Amino acid sequence: MQWETVIGLEVHVQLATQSKIFSGSSTAFGAAPNTQANAVDMAMPGTLPVANEQAFHSAILFGLAIKADITRTSVFERKNYFYPDLPKGYQTTQLEKPIVGAGTIELIDGDNNIRNVRIHHAHLEEDAGKSLHEDFHGMTGIDLNRAGTPLIEIVTEPDMRSAAEAVACFKKIHAIVTYLGISDGDMSQGSLRCDANVSIRPVGSDTLGTRTETKNLNSFKFIEKAINVEVARQIDLLEDGKSITQETRLYDSEKNETRSMRSKEEANDYRYFPCPDLLPVVIAEETITALQNSMPELPDQKMLRFQNDYGLSAYDAGLLVEDRTVAEFFEAVAQQCQDPKLAANWVMGDLLAYLNKADLSIDQSPVDARALGHLITRIIDQTISGKIAKQVFEVMCGDGGTADEIIETQGLKQLSDSSAIEALIDQVIANSAPQVAQYRAAEPDKRKKLVGYFVGQVMKMSQGQANPGEVNRILAQKLNA
Amino acid sequence: MTKPNTELHNLTIAELHSGLQQKQFSSHELTEHFLQRIAQLDTELNCFISVDAERALMLADEADQRLANGDTADLLGIPIAQKDIFCTRGMRTSCGSKMLDNFIPPYDATVIARMQQAGAVMLGKTNMDEFAMGSSNETSYYGPVKNPWNTNTVPGGSSGGSAAAVAARLAPAATGTDTGGSIRQPAALCGITGLKPTYGRVSRYGMIAFASSLDQGGPMTRSAADAAVLLNTMVGHDPLDSTSAHAECPDFTKQLPKSIKGLRIGLPKEYFDQRLNTAMADKVHEALQQLTALGAELVDIELPNSALSVPAYYVIAPAEASSNLSRFDGVRYGYRCENPTDLEDMYTRTRSEGFGDEVKRRILVGAYALSAGYYDAYYRKAQQIRRLIKEDFVKAFEKVDVIAGPTSPSPAFALGAKQSDPVEMYLEDIYTIAVNLAGLPGMSIPAGFIDKMPVGLQLVGNYFDESTILNTAHQYQQVTDWHQRSPID
Numbered sequence: 005m006q007w008e009t010v011i012g013l014e015v016h017v018q019l020a021t022q023s024k025i026f027s028g029s030s031t032a033f034g035a036a037p038n039t040q041a042n043a044v045d046m047a048m049p050g051t052l053p054v055a056n057e058q059a060f061h062s063a064i065l066f067g068l069a070i071k072a073d074i075t076r077t078s079v080f081e082r083k084n085y086f087y088p089d090l091p092k093g094y095q096t097t098q099l100e101k102p103i104v105g106a107g108t109i110e111l112i113d114g115d116n117n118i119r120n121v122r123i124h125h126a127h128l129e130e131d132a133g134k135s136l137h138e139d140f141h142g143m144t145g146i147d148l149n150r151a152g153t154p155l156i157e158i159v160t161e162p163d164m165r166s167a168a169e170a171v172a173c174f175k176k177i178h179a180i181v182t183y184l185g186i187s188d189g190d191m192s193q194g195s196l197r198c199d200a201n202v203s204i205r206p207v208g209s210d211t212l213g214t215r216t217e218t219k220n221l222n223s224f225k226f227i228e229k230a231i232n233v234e235v236a237r238q239i240d241l242l243e244d245g246k247s248i249t250q251e252t253r254l255y256d257s258e259k260n261e262t263r264s265m266r267s268k269e270e271a272n273d274y275r276y277f278p279c280p281d282l283l284p285v286v287i288a289e290e291t292i293t294a295l296q297n298s299m300p301e302l303p304d305q306k307m308l309r310f311q312n313d314y315g316l317s318a319y320d321a322g323l324l325v326e327d328r329t330v331a332e333f334f335e336a337v338a339q340q341c342q343d344p345k346l347a348a349n350w351v352m353g354d355l356l357a358y359l360n361k362a363d364l365s366i367d368q369s370p371v372d373a374r375a376l377g378h379l380i381t382r383i384i385d386q387t388i389s390g391k392i393a394k395q396v397f398e399v400m401c402g403d404g405g406t407a408d409e410i411i412e413t414q415g416l417k418q419l420s421d422s423s424a425i426e427a428l429i430d431q432v433i434a435n436s437a438p439q440v441a442q443y444r445a446a447e448p449d450k451r452k453k454l455v456g457y458f459v460g461q462v463m464k465m466s467q468g469q470a471n472p473g474e475v476n477r478i479l480a481q482k483l484n485a
Numbered sequence: 486m487t488k489p490n491t492e493l494h495n496l497t498i499a500e501l502h503s504g505l506q507q508k509q510f511s512s513h514e515l516t517e518h519f520l521q522r523i524a525q526l527d528t529e530l531n532c533f534i535s536v537d538a539e540r541a542l543m544l545a546d547e548a549d550q551r552l553a554n555g556d557t558a559d560l561l562g563i564p565i566a567q568k569d570i571f572c573t574r575g576m577r578t579s580c581g582s583k584m585l586d587n588f589i590p591p592y593d594a595t596v597i598a599r600m601q602q603a604g605a606v607m608l609g610k611t612n613m614d615e616f617a618m619g620s621s622n623e624t625s626y627y628g629p630v631k632n633p634w635n636t637n638t639v640p641g642g643s644s645g646g647s648a649a650a651v652a653a654r655l656a657p658a659a660t661g662t663d664t665g666g667s668i669r670q671p672a673a674l675c676g677i678t679g680l681k682p683t684y685g686r687v688s689r690y691g692m693i694a695f696a697s698s699l700d701q702g703g704p705m706t707r708s709a710a711d712a713a714v715l716l717n718t719m720v721g722h723d724p725l726d727s728t729s730a731h732a733e734c735p736d737f738t739k740q741l742p743k744s745i746k747g748l749r750i751g752l753p754k755e756y757f758d759q760r761l762n763t764a765m766a767d768k769v770h771e772a773l774q775q776l777t778a779l780g781a782e783l784v785d786i787e788l789p790n791s792a793l794s795v796p797a798y799y800v801i802a803p804a805e806a807s808s809n810l811s812r813f814d815g816v817r818y819g820y821r822c823e824n825p826t827d828l829e830d831m832y833t834r835t836r837s838e839g840f841g842d843e844v845k846r847r848i849l850v851g852a853y854a855l856s857a858g859y860y861d862a863y864y865r866k867a868q869q870i871r872r873l874i875k876e877d878f879v880k881a882f883e884k885v886d887v888i889a890g891p892t893s894p895s896p897a898f899a900l901g902a903k904q905s906d907p908v909e910m911y912l913e914d915i916y917t918i919a920v921n922l923a924g925l926p927g928m929s930i931p932a933g934f935i936d937k938m939p940v941g942l943q944l945v946g947n948y949f950d951e952s953t954i955l956n957t958a959h960q961y962q963q964v965t966d967w968h969q970r971s972p973i974d
Contacts, residue, residue: 043592047812049585050572050594050691052726082808084855086832093811144828146816275855277864280697280805282727 005243006207009235010215011170012162014199015177016155017187018131019062025130025154026053026096026282033193041133041148047091052281055080059154060285062186063103063128064295066156069180069302070123072107077286080128080279085272088146089133097157099276101284102127109160109180110304111172114319121173122161129155150194156186162201162212167231171224174198175326179303183328197222202234204242213238214248218255218262230255234262306331314344323352329366330356333373340377343384350380354394358401371400379407387411388418389472420471422478425462428470429478432461443483455479493518494654495971498563498711501657505552505562512552512562516545516606519564523609523655526973529636532650534569534627535577536609544606551604559714561604566656568647569610570617571597571702572691580693581613581625581643584813584820584839594691595723596660596702603718608656612646615841616810617667617695619643620913623904624843631900632675633972634938638897641671641913647705648675653973658706658715662692664699665798666892666917669929672705673892673941676931678958678968679705680712683949684924685730688723694809696802697728699921708968709930709958713737716951732949740952741959746780748957751885753788756916761891764935769891772932772942772961776889779960784885788877793870794919799911800854800867801922806844807851813839846907875923882947887957891916892929892941916943926951930958931967939967 024031027044044051067074079101082094104126111119133151135144158177164170178196182189189195203215218234221227233255238248252271253262301309303325310321310331325331330351338347355376359369371379379400383393388411399410411417419425433440436458443454455476462475493515496504504510520538527533541564548562572578572590574597579585593601600607614624622630622645630645632638633653640649644661648671651659661668663681672679680703687702694700704715716737723729750773757766777783815821815835822838825831840848854863881888893913903910920927925948929941942961946954962968 043590046817048572048590048592048818049578049580049588049693049812050570050590050689051592052690052728054725054727084808084811086811086814088814088816088828091812091817093814094808273857275808275852275857275860277804277808277855277860280728281694 007204007235007239007242008207008209009165009167009231010162010203010205010212011164011167011231012201012215013158013160013164013170013173014201015158015160015174016197017158017177017181018195019059019154019156019186020188021056021058021062021154023056024152025056025059025128027152029152031153035149037136037145037147038149041151045091045148045152047093053096053279055282055285056154059128060103060287061291061295062154062184063126063156064287064292065184065186065299066126066158066181067104067107068292068296068299069184070104070107070109072123072126073105074287074292075101075103075105077101077284078103078128079284080282081276082279084275087132088144089135089148089151091133091148091151095130095132096279096282097129098127103285103287104156109173109176111169111176112304112307112318112322114317114322116318119169121163124159124161126156126158129157131155162203162215167228167235170200170231171228174227175224176303179326179328183300183302185300191222194222198227200227200231200234202231202238203248204235204238214250216248216251216253216262218253219265221255226255226257229257229260230262233260237262303328303331314338314348316344316348320348320352324348327366333366333369336373337377337380340374341380341384343380346380346383347377350376354397358397362401370404371397375400375406382407382411386418386420386471386473388416389468392416392418392468416469418471419466419469420474422474425466425470425474426478428462428465429458429475429482432458432465433482436461440483451483455483458483494522494657496657497708498560498657498706498714501563502559502561506557508552512545512548512606513542515562516541516564516608519608519656526653527655530631530633530649530653530655531628532611532630532646532653532655533566533609534579534581534612534625534646537576540576541606541608544601548604548606556604558602558604560600560718563605563658564608564656565600565605565715566608566611566647566650566659567597567600568644568660568662569613570662570693571660572693573597573607573610576610578610578693579626580617581615581627582840582844583626586626586820588819590691592691595688595725596692596719599718599721600660605718611644611650611659614643614645614667615844616693616806617643617662617664617700618806618843618847620666620670620910621898621900621903622646622671623900624841626841629900632897632938634676635897638899638938639674641674641893641897643667643671644679644705645671648672648677648679651675651677651705651707652971654971658704658711660702660715660719661705662700662702663917663921664695664701664802665921666914668703668705669917669927669941669943670893670913672929673943674897674939676939676967676970676972677705677707678709678712678928678930679703680716680928680951680955681920681926682716682720682951683730683732683926684921685728686732686926686949686951687719688721688726688729690723690725694805696805697809698805699798699802701921708962709928709955710738710741710962712928713741713955713959716955730949735952737952737955740956743956744780745776745957745960748776748781748887748953749784749885750776750781750957751784751786751881751888753786753791753881753888753890755788755791756890760894762895765891765895765940768933768935768940769889769942773889775964776957776961779964781957786881786885786888788874788881788919790870790873790877791919794874794922795911795915797867797870797874798914798918798922799850800863801871803847803851804854804864805851807848807855810840810844810848815839843907871922874919878919878923878925878945886947886953888945890943892943893917896935896938896940920945924948926954928954928958930961931970932965933967939970
C-alpha cells in the first residue's frame with residue numbers, strides 16, 4: 005500500500021529577552037547552576053509573577069510576521085503537574101486565549117512554488133529548569149537558571165507531508181524569529197526545539213491516522229531522521245496488521261530510533277485554569293501599530309528582493325536568506341565587489357564550506373565581508389584567476405592578511421602580458437609535437453577537448469598565474485594557424 | 486528612665502504615637518512591656534508561633550534612634566504582631582504548617598517591608614489555621630489559640646492568633662489576612678476591629694497564598710481609628726504584585742470624624758432570615774439603632790445569589806489552593822520526608838506528612854473541581870456564580886453607601902465543637918465569604934456580648950471605599966464602648 009505522511013509541529017522558541025518572563029532574573033545562558041534563579045523563579049512561598057512586556061512584544065512581532073490575529077486580551081493559565089525542575093508545580097502558559105491566533109507560514113521552494121503551512125496559534129509560556137542526572141550519584145541535581153525563560157510555542161496544523169517539508173517549516177520559523185531578532189536561534193543551547201506529531205494514512209484517504217508525538221528534537225538533522233524512522237515504524241506496524249498507539253515518544257539519536265515515553269492513558273490531567281496571580285493582558289492598538297512599523301525585512305521578502313535586485317536564482321536566493329547573518333554577509337560582499345552572482349557563489353561555496361569545516365558561525369568568520377568582496381574584485385579586474393583566488397582565500401583564512409598583500413608577497417598576480425604568454429605557449433608547442441599533430445588531425449568539434457592539455461601545460465609553467473582567457477585566445481590562434 | 490507604665494497596653498495607636506513622640510516612654514520600654522505580657526499570658530492563649538525578643542528590642546532601639554532624630558513616621562516605635570503568613574526575612578514563617586516549620590524566608594513580604602519603613606516594631610508571628618484554612622484556629626500545627634474571653638472557646642480563624650493577641654492586649658495591633666472571612670470572623674469572636682480591604686488594595690507579595698483571587702491582608706486592631714492608621718501604611722500599588730491596584734490611596738484617618746448623617750445603610754434581607762439566631766439578630770439590630778440615632782438611614786436591599794456564595798467559594802478557593810500549594814514538594818525548602826526511596830515516594834510522603842487534614846481535604850476538593858470532565862460543572866460554574874454575586878453587590882451599591890449585617894452566625898463556640906464536621910465549620914463564614922468573592926472591603930466591629938462572649942457587626946463598603954466603612958465604624962465607636970472592653974484586667 006502507498007502511505008501518506010501527515011506531520012504537525014509544536015515549535016518552542018526561547019525569546020531573547022533580557023530578563024525572565026515573570027521575574028527580573030537574567031536569561032543569559034551558561035551561568036553556574038542556580039545563580040540566575042531568584043525567589044520568584046524558585047517559587048518561594050508568597051512570591052508572585054509579573055509579566056514581561058518585552059516577551060509580549062516579541063510574540064506579537066511573530067504573530068504579525070505570519071499574518072496572524074493578535075489576541076487583544078490574552079490570558080495566562082496554569083498547567084499543573086509535579087516535576088522537580090518545575091518549581092511551582094505548574095507551568096504558567098496560555099490555553100484558551102493565546103496571544104497569537106491563526107496564521108500562515110509560507111514555504112517557498114527553489115522554483116518559487118509556495119506551500120502554506122497553517123499555524124493554529126502561538127502562545128507565551130515559561131520554560132522549566134533542568135534536571136541533571138549525571139553528576140550526582142543516585143540523586144538528581146536541579147538547576148533553575150532556565151526556569152522562567154520566556155518561550156513562544158508555535159503550533160502548526162497537520163499540513164506537512166514529509167520530513168523534508170517539516171524541516172523546511174522549522175527552518176522557516178527559525179529564519180523568521182532570528183530576522184525579527186526575538187530569539188538568538190541557537191539550537192545548540194536549546195533556543196529552538198520542536199515536537200513532531202506524526203501519523204500516516206493510505207494515499208487518497210482524508211481521515212487522519214492515529215498520531216504519535218516525538219518530543220524535544222533540537223536540530224534540523226534530528227527532526228528529519230526522527231520523523232523518517234517514526235514513519236517507517238508506523239508503516240511496519242500497519243503493514244503487519246498491528247495498530248498505532250497514541251503516545252508520546254522520545255528520539256534516540258545514537259540508535260536512530262524512537263521509544264515510547266508514555267501513552268495517552270498515562271498522560272497527566274493538567275487541570276488547566278486561569279492564573280489568578282496574573283490579570284488578563286490587554287494589548288493596545290497603538291502597541292500593535294508601533295510593532296508593525298518596526299518590522300524588519302522578513303526572509304520571504306529578502307528572497308524576492310535578491311532575485312529581483314541581484315538576478316539570483318530562486319534556489320540561490322532561498323539558500324542565502326535561510327540564515328539572516330549569511331544573507332547580510334552576502335549583501336555586503338555583493339555591494340563591495342559589484343558582482344552579486346560571483347558573491348553568492350563565494351559565500352555559499354568557499355566561505356560556508358570553510359566555516360563548516362572549522363565549525364565557525366558566519367559572525368566568527370576570519371574573513372569579513374569587505375575582505376571577501378575585495379578578493380572577488382581582484383578576480384573581476386583580472387588581477388588573479390578564480391583558481392588563484394581560492395589559494396589566496398585559504399591564506400586569508402589561515403594566516404590572515406588582505407588579498408592584495410597576499411597576491412603581492414606571494415607573487416600571485418596574474419600573467420596577462422600577451423608577449424610573455426605567447427613565449428610560454430611557443431615553448432609548450434615546441435615540446436609537444438605529438439599532441440600538436442593529434443590536435444591538428446582532429447575534427448574541429450573534438451579539438452575543444454584536446455586544447456585542455458595545452459592550457460594545463462601553460463598554466464603549469466606559469467605556476468597558475470597566466471590569464472586563462474589570454475592563454476585560450478593565443479593558443480587557439482597558434483594551434484589553428 | 487521612667488518605669489514602664491502598666492497601662493501602656495491599653496493605649497490606642499494615636500496615644501502610643503504621641504507618647505513616643507513626646508518621649509513619655511521609649512519604644513524599648515513599650516516593646517519590653519508587651520514582651521512581658523506575652524511571656525506572662527501567651528503560654529495559655531498560644532497566640533504566637535514565634536517571638537524573637539532580641540530582634541524586637543533591636544528594632545525598638547532602631548526606632549528610638551529614629552525618634553531621637555525627629556522622625557515622625559506613623560508607626561514609629563509601635564509594636565505590631567504579624568500573622569505568620571507574611572514572610573519575614575531571617576525569621577521563620579510557618580503559615581501554621583509543619584510543611585514550613587523550618588522555613589526562614591530570605592525576603593520580606595511587602596506588608597512587612599512597609600510596616601518596617603513606617604517604623605513598626607515586629608513583636609512576633611501570630612498563630613493561624615494551617616495555610617489560613619480554617620475558621621477556628623484548630624488546624625494550626627502549633628495547636629489551637631484560646632479565646633481570651635473564655636479559654637474553652639475558639640478565637641475564630643484563620644487569623645485567630647492576631648485577633649486573640651489584640652483582644653488580650655499582647656500587642657497594640659496586628660495584621661491578618663482574609664480569604665473568606667479570616668480577618669472579620671476572628672475579630673468578631675474576639676471582640677476587636679478587623680478590616681479586609683478591597684481586593685488589590687494591599688500587596689500580596691510575600692503573603693503565602695491560599696486562594697490568590699480572594700486573599701487580602703488587612704489590619705486587626707482595637708478600634709477603627711487604629712485600623713485606619715495601619716491601613717495607611719499597608720496599602721498602595723506594588724510592582725511585585727500584578728493584581729495590586731493602581732487606585733489612589735487617601736489618608737484613611739481623614740474621613741473618620743465626619744458625621745454619618747444621611748448615610749444609607751443597606752440591610753440584605755438574606756442576612757436577616759430565619760437562619761440568623763434571635764440573640765444575634767437582636768445585637769445587630771441594637772447596633773443598627775445606634776447608627777440610625779447618628780443619622781444613618783436603613784434601606785432594605787436584596788443580594789439574591791448570596792445563598793450560593795458558600796458553595797461557589799468552596800470550589801474556587803480549594804481549586805486555587807490545590808495549585809498554589811503544589812510548590813510544597815520537598816524539593817527546594819520546607820519539610821521533606823526522611824529517606825525517600827524515589828521521587829514519587831518523596832512527593833507522596835512529604836505532602837502526606839507535611840500537610841494537616843484540612844489542607845489535604847481542600848487540595849483534594851480543588852484538584853477534583855479542576856479535573857478533566859468536571860471543570861465545567863464545578864470551576865466554570867462557580868466563576869459564573871461569582872460574577873452574579875458581584876453584580877448583586879454592584880446593584881445594591883447603587884442604592885446604599887454601606888451594607889450591614891452580622892459577621893458570624895454566632896459567638897465563639899467551644900474548642901473541638903465543629904472539628905468533626907467540616908461543612909458546619911464552613912458555614913461560620915456564611916456572611917463573610919460573598920464579600921471576598923466580590924472583592925469588596927468589609928470590616929467587623931465589636932457590637933456587644935451574648936453570654937459574655939463578643940459578637941461583631943459587619944460593615945461592607947463599595948470598591949476602594951474603605952473610608953466610608955471606617956468612618957461609620959469610628960462614629961459608632963464614639964457612642965459605644967464595646968471595643969474598649971478587655972477580657973483580661
